[in-house]
Amino acid sequence: MKKRLNLFSKKKRFNAFASYANKIKRFGTIIGLIFFVLFVITITRTIILRAEMNDLLKKKQLYLSLLMEEKDVEANIRFFKGKQTQLYTYEKDDARFAPYYSILLDMLNTSTDSATLDSIEIDKTRSTSFVIKFKDYETMISFLKYVESEEFLKNFDELSMASLSLNRDVVVVSTARYANKNFQLQFKGKFKELNEESN
Amino acid sequence: MKNLINIRKIKFFLRDYWSTILTLVSIVVIILLVSSSYKSFKELSNQQAILKEEVNLLKNRSDTLKFNKSLTEDQIIIYNKILTSLIPESEDYFSVIYALETISQKTGFSITSYTINLSKSSREKMSIIIEGRGSLSAFLIFLRNYEYTGGRLITSEKIEFSGVNFTNTKVSLNFYSKKFTFNESVIPQLSKKDIEKLEQIKQKVQITLKEDESDTPQEYETKDNPF
Structure with a gap:
């Protein structure tokens, strides 16, 4: 019996692939072109980026x-700033007695002549x-009124009267005894912070 | 025989569909090229961002330096001398004594004794209790001027003053010393207020700038006959 080869059955497989092949070529070409354009864009941007980097490197060197x-x-300058920071930190430890003392003295002189x-x-x-x-009662009362005024209180964050006392000093001259009365008021409080220019 | 048929099949397939295969291979090659070029673009882009940041930092540092230099007008060395005198790098007892003597001379309030208060002293702060004598006005001048006049920074945390009995008043003063440590990567920007403050202190403090002694000539003419 002769062996027969049926080409028609074989032909079907290759015909199917032939139609796919044309589609593959068509779409492949389109996709290839798109990717090629992307490739060109990427390369161009890379070249621009390299030029920018060279500029930046020159600036860095400069x-x-x-x-x-x-x-x-x-x-x-670093040493100056470091030391100055130390100075500002330690200055906060200071009571800054002089300006606050001056303020209190000025207010006292404004209110009355006979208070010390x-x-x-x-x-x-x-x-x-x-x-x-105070040497006398009237001066003390007058000062108490002044203490309650805005002019006095504006210099304090807080202020309160701690005590009131009457002292009697006895002075002996020859055989005579002289009694001096004086009133004392004690206050406790906190001054308002002064700015640097007031120092 | 079967192998031979397969080889022939492959040959015919390649001969008939070489363009399709070439298209597929080209697509694969282009995709690989695009991905590798994009990868190197991304890396370069990251490097450029880092470099740009570095250049910005350097530019800021350079601009700040120029501004600071223009503000200090070459007085920075004198300012640093003043600051080092006020707060030395390490404690120097001679400068403490010198400061107290200077304040006494300038204010008229004579400091007669001083004691170190160890309980309130620390590595950076030396607390000294002083006693002195002078007039009431001299003592008030002392209280107004102790802070910088002696050439050292002096503070007093609490002052008790009695105008009637001030001669027995003791005052506790603090002297400071601290080493400068470099710890900032960003250069600090100075302000006019910083410079004005130093100028005010400079008026109160006298710092003598000694010339370099090595400028003096070391050689001199010798005489054979001393007479």
Whole structure:
């Protein structure tokens, strides 16, 4: 029996592939073109980016050489700022007695002539305690009215009267005894913070 | 025989569909090219962003330096001398004594004794209790001027003043010393207020700038006959 080869059955497989082949070629060409365009864009952007990087590298070199020339100045400025920070920090430990003392003295002189500042204590938190002496009762009352005024209170964050006392000093001259009365008012409070220019 | 048929099939397939295969291979090659070029573009883009950031930092540093230099007008060395005098790098007892003597001279309030208060002192702060004598006005001048006049930064945390009995008043003063440590990557920007403050202190403090002694000539003429 002769062996027969049926080409028609074989032909079907290759015909199917032939139709796919044309579609593959068509779509492949389109996709290939798209990807080729993307490739060209990417390469172009890469070239531009390299040029920008070269510019940046030149700028970096320029700034580095400038900073190298001025490294002593930079070191001095860093030292200045560091030391100045230390100065500002430690200055906060100071009670700044003088300006607050002056304020209180001015207010006292404004209110009355016959009152004296007997003692005063001020600390770095601006907390204060002071004693004012008066020769007579009327002066003390007048001062108390002044203490309640806006003009006096504007210099304090808080203020209260701690005590009132009457002292009698006896002075002996020859055989005569003289009694001097004086009134003392003690206040406790906190000054309002002054700005730097007031120091 | 079967192998031979297969080889012939492949040959015929390649001969008939070489364009299709070439198209497919080209697409694969182009896709690979695009992905590798995009990858290198991305890497370069990241590097460029980092470099740009570095250049910006350097530019800011350079601009700040120029501004600071123009503000200090070459006085920075003098300012640093003043600051080092006010707060030395390490404690120097001679400068403490010198400061107290200077304040006494300038204010008229004579400091007669001083004691170190160890309980309130620390590595950076030396607390000293002073006693002195002078007139009431001299003491008030002292209280107004102790802070910088001696050439050292001096503070007092609490002052108790009695106008009637001030001669027995003791005042506690603090002296400071601290080493400068470099810890900032960004250069600090100075302000006019910083410079004005230093100028005010400069008026109160006298710092003598000694010339370099090595400029003086070391050689001198010798004489054979001393007479």
